[in-house]
Amino acid sequence: MKLCIFTFSPVQSFISQSRKLLDLFNSSFLLSYFTERLIEYIRNKGLGDVVYPVYAPGLKSTELAGYPNRIVIKSTQDLCERLREVFKKTWEDTYNHVILSLGLSTGERLQFEKHVDGYFESFCECQDFIDKKQWLETMELCQVEDAEDYGYTYDLVERFLGAKKSFRAYRGRVDEGIYNGEFPDGCTLCGERPALAIDWESLRRKKKLLLSSGEKLCGVCLTKRFAMEYFREVGRLNKKGFSSTKDFAWAPFKNRLIEDKRNDRNRDVISRLEYLVGLVLGKESMPIEYISADWLDPKDVRTMMEEAEQGDRKYYEELLDFLEGVFYDKEITGYKKPDNSYFGLLMMDGDNMGKWLGLKRELRKEKLSEDFHRRFSEGLSEYAKSVYQKAQKKKPCVELVYAGGDDVLAVGYPTSLLSFAENIRGDFSKTLRLGKATTSAGLVVGHESENLRFLLEELREAEKLAKREGRDRICISVVMRNSQPVSVVLKWNDLQLFKKITEYFKVKKVAEHSKDSLISQNMPYALREELWLFKEDADSYKPIVVSLLKRLFARKSKLKKEEATVLIEDLEKAGFLKDLNSLEHLFYIARFFSKLEEGNEAVCV
Structure with missing residues (x-):
């Protein structure tokens, strides 16, 4: 054998x-x-x-x-x-x-x-x-x-x-590919190989939904881009595309439209939208469930109209007039163009897989055997099924890209991805029937127009950072437009603390004509200004740091004295008083998430 x-x-x-x-x-x-x-x-x-x-x-x-x-x-x-x-x-x-x-x-x-x-x-x-x-x-x-x-x-x-x-x-x-007497530039996707020396404008007209303006790809990347057509032909997939980054950034709004259609609200307006988008795409009508958020943004529709054939532009103009007129008239429909432009990527995988499957029994506590490998393999399969089922319940706010072995890759609305990660994390040890089996994760939030390749690199770094900090953790990284990534690593159990701070940052009604948050919106910057002197050796100056935090919360928050004391104690237990950079980043990211959650709890959680 x-x-x-x-x-x-x-x-x-x-x-x-x-x-x-x-x-x-x-x-x-x-x-x-x-x-x-x-x-x-x-x-x-x-x-x-x-x-x-x-x-x-x-x-x-x-x-x-x-x-x-x-x-x-x-x-x-x-x-x-x-x-x-x-x-x-x-x-x-x-x-x-x-x-x-x-x-x-x-x-x-x-x-x-x-x-x-x-x-x-x-x-x-x-x-x-x-x-x-x-x-x-x-x-x-x-x-x-x-x-x-x-x-x-x-x-x-x-x-x-x-x-x-x-x-x-x-x-x-x-x-040696040459087109019109010139060697092609590098592939705009990978940059490793030259683009094919072909008539790209002609191909773009033929495959306008798959190739964006200016894209010129090599053979490998073109195969990747058109692979879904092959999978459909061999009967392996029925998908005709994958959601865009804007679909996930606007997921709460799109989810609201789907619910309105289901509950017969704004029926005529949604039917009109479906008809006009269908007209542009050469169909009788396009159901709202399958309409990309790009078709809901007047700015994107105008850009696509400028790139369209002259004879088709009248359909784009009709859709544009409808969006800028009736559709986003709050008095008529109640719809407001979403302000959010950020989506998230999640990567999770099991910790210490080599130790679990290797000769040493340090974690496994039993001899390495074929039976153990088979049980482990079956457990991973059950885990993937569980992840898939939970992701299905969160559509269109979360969509899986991959779930196999001990790995998960998903994309979605940031707050939905975070709750999804927390939800499936416990399933790993449960389905493997190994109490000490843990997972680490990276969650990166970026602008929908950000370079995806850059975000994927940041995602991998975030997951690595979660493992370097001790495993059984999640690293949340926010990449604001034209800014450096801001990251914080949390133990899974400390997500409750993160949620509490996020809740404190939410702007809520405090009086008849007044709204405010329990913690000032400039708290992250106040922390930086007050505590910068102690960042090198925060642990040695803990009493001073605690005193400064109490003073900050008294000045910059509406928390009761007892609430502020409990919050500081929780921060100390989680180790944030030893790492003041992480403390600052924790509040910065919590404030960012609070903005995403305001008004969206009912439609994308």
Whole structure:
């Protein structure tokens, strides 16, 4: 009997090189699709028993990316060569569909194939089962933790696979694509390869909903952008797109429109909107549930009108007149154009996965065995199902991009994402049936027009920071427009403190004609001014810091003395009096979230 592990790369760079949320979804789904096809091949051919991940036929009905880029198989034969061939063919089928759908010439196709050929690398290692004595001989060691033969074999295969992955073949590429006598500039999405030397304006007119003005892509990024068309053709997806960043920034407003339609409020106005948007898109009508928030913003509609064909502009003008006239007339409809332009990205994954699955029993408290790996794999599958079900209940405020293995990637309205993260965090240890299993998360909030690739890099850094600070934490990072990211790391239990401060910042009615918040809106800046002198060694000056905080709350808040004292005690317990930068950031981010929540509690929580 043999144990085989198969994986492929790149993964993180392929996902992070995204300009639209559609790119993010397509890249995640494509990687999951590779694994799904490999597992189906193994099962259909009866080549072995897949230990990880658990095959989930029901996943196809969810339209969710739910498989990791890694497969562990028990087999009587070495499967590496066959799996590499299946992997290579799956990638070729995907990009060949794009080539055919675009109708590229022979020369253009050759350039395209230079970009995609060899982009993905697969790595595989198969070994016969070994026992403890053979493991010690191979590793030239004297002792090792007790484990089943499966555990020793798994450890050795992992080591050999890691060695293989450390050696990457260099593939030189000479790109000779020329269009109208000129070499193309770099791909506007990844910047790693030149854009294809083709007639981009003609392609943009043909695929106007998939290509934005000025975009010129390489073969890899074009495959990523058009992958959803391929998935629909092979019957793997019914999706026709993915929500935009504005859809999530305006999720409370869009949710309100959906509820109004459901409850027969503003019926004629919403029907008129559906008709006019449908007219622009060449349809009889477009249901409000599927109308992108871009079509609800007069500014965006005007921009799209300027880029539209001359003959189509009358439809845009009619929609624009309706939005600027009746639709946003508060006296007629009660609708006000949303002020918020910020959305969120959430990334979560399990802590210490290597320790849970490795030879050492430090966390596991039992011998490494095939049974444990199977139970762990089944638990991760249950966790992904639970995450999916909870995300469905939060639509359109939260939408999953990926949920597989111990990883979760989601996008949504910031406050909704935070409550979603808190909700699913407890499911991890529950479904794995391991009390000490924890997760860490990064949550980044950015402007809907911010560079998505930059936000994804910040998201990964936020998750890493949560792990560096001790794991079992969440790092919340806010990227204001034209500003540096502001981050704070919180233990999951300290989210209640964060929520309390957020509530204090909310502007509420305090008298007949007066509104105010319990904590002054400039409190973050007041903290900076008052406490900057003690930031280097706050712990040594704790009595002074506490005294200054009491004075600040007396001057800058309407909290009762007892409430202020309790708040300061809670801040001390959470460790914020030792790190005054984090204290300042905590109040800054809480104030930001309070603005998002004001007036939106009923429609996006």
